[in-house]
Amino acid sequence: MTLDPAYLHYPRRGHGYDHDLYAWSNIHRRAPIRWPGDRGVAVWICVSLEWFPIQPADAPFRAPGHMQTAYPDYRHYTARDYGNRVGAWRFLDALAAAGVRASFAVNAAIAERYPELLAAVIDGGHEVIAHSTDMNGTIDGSLDEAAERALIADTLARLAAAGVTPKGWLSIARSQSFRTPDLLRAAGLSYCCDWVNDELPYRFANGLINLPLNHELSDRQMVAVQQQSADSWRTALTDAFDWLASEAATQRSARLLPIHVTPYIMGLPYRIGAFEALLADLTARPEAWFAPGDAIVAAWEEQA
Numbered sequence: 001m002t003l004d005p006a007y008l009h010y011p012r013r014g015h016g017y018d019h020d021l022y023a024w025s026n027i028h029r030r031a032p033i034r035w036p037g038d039r040g041v042a043v044w045i046c047v048s049l050e051w052f053p054i055q056p057a058d059a060p061f062r063a064p065g066h067m068q069t070a071y072p073d074y075r076h077y078t079a080r081d082y083g084n085r086v087g088a089w090r091f092l093d094a095l096a097a098a099g100v101r102a103s104f105a106v107n108a109a110i111a112e113r114y115p116e117l118l119a120a121v122i123d124g125g126h127e128v129i130a131h132s133t134d135m136n137g138t139i140d141g142s143l144d145e146a147a148e149r150a151l152i153a154d155t156l157a158r159l160a161a162a163g164v165t166p167k168g169w170l171s172i173a174r175s176q177s178f179r180t181p182d183l184l185r186a187a188g189l190s191y192c193c194d195w196v197n198d199e200l201p202y203r204f205a206n207g208l209i210n211l212p213l214n215h216e217l218s219d220r221q222m223v224a225v226q227q228q229s230a231d232s233w234r235t236a237l238t239d240a241f242d243w244l245a246s247e248a249a250t251q252r253s254a255r256l257l258p259i260h261v262t263p264y265i266m267g268l269p270y271r272i273g274a275f276e277a278l279l280a281d282l283t284a285r286p287e288a289w290f291a292p293g294d295a296i297v298a299a300w301e302e303q304a
Contacts, residue, residue, distance in 0.1 A: 043290045044290075084113075084264075103126065105170040107134045180192075200256055209301070230274035240257055245288075
């Protein structure tokens with residue numbers, strides 16, 4: 001049996017990728033940039049504040065980290081609720097002690113169910129990034145345009161009702177459709193964090209900016225999926241910082257180190273110490289510039 005020749009025909013195929021959402025660009029061929037204070041590495045901490053409905057939606061797909069066992073899955077539900085009741089507050093304390101501002105990717109449901117937590121995030125001077133309605137609010141190519149537009153609008157309206165107007169967007173599982181960049185731009189958002197193929201921001205053809213939130217060094221990937229220890233996670237992050245700092249010095253162009261953490265994973269009492277130790281280490285590095293996502297995007301825009 002042979003394949004139909006049409007199987008190998010893909011209408012979007014082009015140089016470097018299969019879409020026309022932004023121009024292809026290798027990082028080493030761009031004009032050099034530096035972060036404020038002539039720092040070489042922007043350290044961006046992004047904390048996910050998530051609400052998992054106890055009954056997951058499997059369409060278009062079940063979000064990573066969702067309920068696993070038969071309904072009602074109280075074990076996994078309360079483990080995730082622990083992150084918002086306990087773990088997130090440990091992150092806020094650690095960030096305050098280190099004098100660091102972060103981004104918090106917030107489900108709209110968090111603003112309604114945990115208003116005290118959202119208020120503490122804002123009072124701490126941290127940025128809020130829109131993170132869909134809840135962990136059932138997923139996007140992919142099977143979602144029709146009206147439904148996707150409504151999901152984005154609902155998210156922003158519910159966050160606005162809580163007094164927050166985000167500039168950035170993080171999709172569930174970093175999943176988009178081909179329409180998502182245009183819909184985010186039309187909704188008034190300045191940047192998204194879903195595309196992980198770089199170590200600097202870049203601009204879509206429609207003007208939307210992507211701030212890459214790489215998942216490979218996230219606590220979900222390394223600790224929850226790969227079952228590595230919190231200390232191994234910390235070592236990987238410091239190794240990554242050292243490499244990026246060396247590369248930035250050699251090439252005279254800045255780099256970005258995203259640190260994506262989850263309260264119900266890294267906020268546990270036997271792991272939070274590794275997060276605090278990582279902050280203490282990196283804040284002492286002269287090459288490091290700690291900033292939330294909106295500040296990183298603004299600094300990049302001034303030079304791009």
